[in-house]
Amino acid sequence: MFESHTLKIHKDTPVFDGQFSNRCYSESVKTAFVDFRAKAIRSGRYSPENDQILTEQWSRIIVHLPYAFQGKRMFPDVFRHDRRHLPMWEKIIEEIGMEPFPEDFDDTPEGIEEFEKANDAYRRLISKTEEFKVFSESRIEKTQRASSLIGNQYTGSIFLALMSTMESDFKDGVEMQGKRVGLCGYGSGAKAKVFEGIVQPEWKEVASQFKLFERLNNRTPLDKDVYERLHRGSQKDSVLSPSAEFALIAIGGEGVLEGQRKYAWYA
Template structure:
């Protein structure tokens, strides 16, 4: 049975800060951000957007009423959970009006959560071929103002419908994965900001890639020449290139040129959004599919997922006939073009706006937020959501 990505959508907040201007404000050479880590803009989540609303808005743009009836499993991958008990997916399930006879769970393993969701979805569909599964990867990356990780923040969500006989990409049989208990990045339950050992995390990202790549080749008998492109989890866009360069010598000059060119295309959306943790790999895939109009059906795309702490996985997909007809290019183009730049001082003010943690009631002004689904406030320790 062929199982894979039938639909894919994306959402990011309407506000962003220019990385050149942030660098100047931090007394850093702008090239360190734009070239050194490869970031141009960083999405800013206003207080009226959280991981729930980002995910709901991403899915809203791709789901039909028929999809909502067919979906019987909602899997929400995030490391920005809003509740230690209730799944963020349950809120999304309600906001989107999905079939009530569905399972809904939240997956957590750093940036790997959405990939775990896809693998779980594949098993469910193998047993229930008529089912559709909604997999969400939604996060707000926060490290703090004037911190080493500040330039790798971001906000956004990717939504995917996984099904049998998918219209966009069939996920192939073989997959290679690895787990090791390390402390390269973590966020204790008492902190709203992450902690990271940046140099160690970069080293582990590349080490994990090396190991799962070798394992994948052994399982599949495929080589570098068999790939049209490889997409990476992108905490920042230069990170994936560092990993890709470790295997380029396995191919010809033609292979190198093709893979590097497609890699650059795959980073364009991430370059203008920033790090969205669980959604970053799939935003990279979306960027490749929507911006490279010459990518042919039948092409094999490699996917490297990495979640600090750490779990890594390499798997592949084959693009389906007429896959471009099932993308939402115009919608995503409009999303990017309609965003508003904020100054560094405005960004800092927005960053410091946080929700109360003492049970206080709060009503938020959602009139300035153009999103269809917003967080409207808190009452009795409950988040209140509005679908306009």
């Protein structure tokens, strides 16, 4: 299956290392959270001595989801960082043992890789604790419902996760007005940003119009032949007639505009 009818002997493509990618994601989001926490302290938004920890203040945690369960698999690092000073962390240490630290390993490429593997394993242990499971179920689970029905997504994932939890809370009759929501954005260049929002009084009116899960349930399945034509770029007509939405109408060929996507609005 090819992107065009011309078979190319060589094509430059990025090399993907899934494990390394997950490490970059986890470390970048944790670093961004540390930065957000420091800014919150400086601005007076948060007092470590007097306030509940930030991740407990956030009723929902919206993260970049390239796949549905990325959030709950990668968030243990932030969960750990925000709780190391609490008595409950001693209980977790008793259950899963002490965490690995870089200084406990040789300062060599092999030692660094050994530490990373140990840290990956410890992250998985955290995710299996009852404390993290309860945390994830109450704050992350609703955000990944729509993603689990869609699959891979990138630039739109944080918005889809927000829609997913807002519509789910609306349908469940959960009152979210005034609640704080944490958001964690991430880009494949290992750059992350953590910020927060407060749910506004009009949230129910907005969420009731999403009809996100209704639209997902009414999708049109593609057979193999149609999918391959779309992948190759040989499908000339839209599978569905666009209505009240932007639609892709062209992709740039070779040259300066190669890969450029052009969209148009269809009323």
